[in-house]
Amino acid sequence: MTVPSSRRITLRRKVSLLAAMTFVGLLALQNYGCSGPGPDAIAPDDTFHPDLNEPKLKERLGEDDGYALAVMYGADIHGSLETCG
Amino acid sequence: MGGLARRVGYIKSFKLRSNQEVPALFVDAGNLFTDDRAMGSRLPDEDLAKNRWVTKSYGKFNHDAANVTYNDFLYLSDLLKKDGYQERLQEYPFIAKIVSANVHPTDKNLQPLQPYVIREVSLKRGKPGATIKIGIAGFTEAKPQSPTDKPTAFEVEDPFAAAKRVIPELKKKVDYVIALAYMAQPDAQRLATEVSGIDTIIAAHQVSAQDEPQKFNQTTVTTCFYQTKQLGELRYYIRSDGVIENQKNRYIALDDAIPDDPNAAEYVADAHTDFTNEINKAQQIQQADVANADTAILSGKSLYIGQDSCAGCHQKEAQIWQKSGHAHAMETLQKRNQHLDADCVKCHVVGFQKGGFQALYSTPQFANVQCEACHGPGRVHAENPQKGYGFVQTPQGCVVCHTQNNSPDFNFATYWPKIKH
Numbered sequence: 001m002t003v004p005s006s007r008r009i010t011l012r013r014k015v016s017l018l019a020a021m022t023f024v025g026l027l028a029l030q031n032y033g034c035s036g037p038g039p040d041a042i043a044p045d046d047t048f049h050p051d052l053n054e055p056k057l058k059e060r061l062g063e064d065d066g067y068a069l070a071v072m073y074g075a076d077i078h079g080s081l082e083t084c085g
Numbered sequence: 086m087g088g089l090a091r092r093v094g095y096i097k098s099f100k101l102r103s104n105q106e107v108p109a110l111f112v113d114a115g116n117l118f119t120d121d122r123a124m125g126s127r128l129p130d131e132d133l134a135k136n137r138w139v140t141k142s143y144g145k146f147n148h149d150a151a152n153v154t155y156n157d158f159l160y161l162s163d164l165l166k167k168d169g170y171q172e173r174l175q176e177y178p179f180i181a182k183i184v185s186a187n188v189h190p191t192d193k194n195l196q197p198l199q200p201y202v203i204r205e206v207s208l209k210r211g212k213p214g215a216t217i218k219i220g221i222a223g224f225t226e227a228k229p230q231s232p233t234d235k236p237t238a239f240e241v242e243d244p245f246a247a248a249k250r251v252i253p254e255l256k257k258k259v260d261y262v263i264a265l266a267y268m269a270q271p272d273a274q275r276l277a278t279e280v281s282g283i284d285t286i287i288a289a290h291q292v293s294a295q296d297e298p299q300k301f302n303q304t305t306v307t308t309c310f311y312q313t314k315q316l317g318e319l320r321y322y323i324r325s326d327g328v329i330e331n332q333k334n335r336y337i338a339l340d341d342a343i344p345d346d347p348n349a350a351e352y353v354a355d356a357h358t359d360f361t362n363e364i365n366k367a368q369q370i371q372q373a374d375v376a377n378a379d380t381a382i383l384s385g386k387s388l389y390i391g392q393d394s395c396a397g398c399h400q401k402e403a404q405i406w407q408k409s410g411h412a413h414a415m416e417t418l419q420k421r422n423q424h425l426d427a428d429c430v431k432c433h434v435v436g437f438q439k440g441g442f443q444a445l446y447s448t449p450q451f452a453n454v455q456c457e458a459c460h461g462p463g464r465v466h467a468e469n470p471q472k473g474y475g476f477v478q479t480p481q482g483c484v485v486c487h488t489q490n491n492s493p494d495f496n497f498a499t500y501w502p503k504i505k506h
Contacts, residue, residue, distance in 0.1 A: 042111065043147070048097050048346050050101065060338070063205055066210065068208055069211075070110070070324065072096055072099075074113055075116055075310075076291055076309065077117060078117075078119050082090075082433075
C-alpha cells in the first residue's frame with residue numbers, strides 16, 4: 001500500500017513541527033530554568049529514623065502550627081561539606 | 086556546628102514531623118565553591134576535589150538553587166565550558182540550578198548562567214492539591230577591587246540594574262519571588278526598596294546575623310548564617326484560597342541535637358577522603374622540592390620565632406600554656422582529620438599565610454596556638470627585649486578566632502582563667 005504524496009508531505013511537516021517544538025522547548029528549559037513539580041528537596045527515606053520525640057530535636061523542630069510550605073536557606077559553605085568545629 | 090549531614094538530617098526530620106505534608110525547598114545564597122589555594126587562574130586538585138563534591142552532593146540531595154558570587158568564578162569557568170557541557174550536566178545535574186542574573190561570562194566558550202529557576206510545589210495544606218510556583222533569582226555584588234586581582238572569565242553587571250530587568254519578567258511567571266543576594270546588608274535593603282516584585286530577599290555576606298527579618302515595602306529581607314552553621318527556615322502559612330497570608334523566620338542551630346543523615350554523612354566522608362588524598366599528593370610534591378618552601382621561614386628569618394624561644398625567658402607563662410587547650414590546638418584538628426584544611430588551620434597555628442606556619446612537615450615549630458598567635462611576631466622583641474611588645478586587647482583579640490560560629494560557647498570571663506598568665 002502506498003501513501004499518497006500529499007499525505008506524506010503533511011506527515012513530514014507534522015514530524016518537522018514536532019521536532020522543532022521539542023528543540024525550542026528544550027532550549028527554553030535550558031535557558032530559563034527548570035519548572036515543574038520536580039522531586040522535593042531531600043526526601044525522607046528508609047535509611048533515616050530520627051527520634052522525633054528526643055527533647056533537643058523536638059525543640060529545634062519547633063511547633064507544627066499549620067505552616068504549609070518551608071524554604072530553608074544557607075550560604076558561605078565555600079567548598080566545605082563539613083565545618084571546622 | 087553545621088555541615089551537610091546535619092542539614093540534611095534536619096530537613097528530613099522536619100518533613101517526617103509534618104507527616105511529609107509540607108514541601109521544603111533548600112536554597113544557597115552564594116559562596117558555594119572554594120578558591121583558597123588558587124594559583125593565578127588555576128585551581129589546584131584539592132580545591133577541585135572539594136568543589137566537585139559540593140556540586141555532586143547538592144544534586145544528590147535535590148537542593149533547589151544556588152547563587153553565584155566572585156569566589157565561585159574559577160570553578161564555574163570549568164563547570165560552564167561549552168565543550169562537554171551536556172555530559173557534565175548529566176553527571177552533575179545541579180549545574181542547571183546555579184543561578185545569577187548579573188554574572189555573565191565574557192569568554193564565548195562558556196555557557197551563560199540562567200538568571201533564575203522556577204520550582205513548582207504541590208500543597209497538601211492550606212489549599213490541598215493546589216500548586217504554587219516559586220521563582221528563585223540570583224544577584225551578587227562585584228568583588229571589592231584589589232591591585233592583585235587577576236582577570237576572570239566573568240563580568241558582574243550592576244545587581245540593581247539586573248534586578249530591574251529580570252524581576253518583572255520572573256514575577257509574571259510565578260506566584261512568589263525569592264532573590265538570593267550576595268551583598269552587604271545595606272545593599273540588600275536597597276535592592277528591596279528599589280526593585281518591586283521581590284517577595285523575599287535571602288542575603289549573605291560572610292556574616293552571622295540573628296536579627297529578625299526586616300520588611301521594606303512588600304519585601305522581606307533575611308540573612309544567612311556564615312557556613313550555614315545555623316540553618317535559616319522560612320515557614321509559610323497559606324489560606325484556603327491558596328494565598329500566602331503569613332510567614333515566619335527561624336534559625337536552627339545545627340549542633341549535636343540534630344542527627345546526621347547517614348547518606349549525607351557518607352558523602353561528607355568520601356569528600357573528605359578525596360580532598361585529603363589530593364592535598365597529601367600536593368604536599369608530597371612540595372616535600373620533594375624544598376625550593377618551593379618559603380626560604381625565609383626555613384632559614385630561620387621569619388618574623389615569628391616559635392614557642393621554644395619564648396619559653397627561654399617566659400618559663401612560668403610557658404608552663405601555663407602547656408596545660409591549656411591552645412597548646413593542643415593542632416591535635417584537635419588532626420583527630421578530626423582537618424589538619425590540612427586551610428579554613429581550619431588558620432586558627433590552630435601561629436602566623437598562617439603570614440610567614441609562620443606552612444605545613445606540619447616544614448614548619449612544625451609554628452603548630453598550635455602559641456604566644457605569637459595572640460601577641461604577634463616576636464623576633465624583633467627577642468633580639469631587643471624591651472617593653473612595649475605583646476599587648477593584647479581583650480576580648481577583641483580573642484574573638485578573631487573565637488567567633489560565634491567557631492566557638493559558640495565562648496565567654497571571655499570563663500575562658501580567660503583557663504589561660505591566665
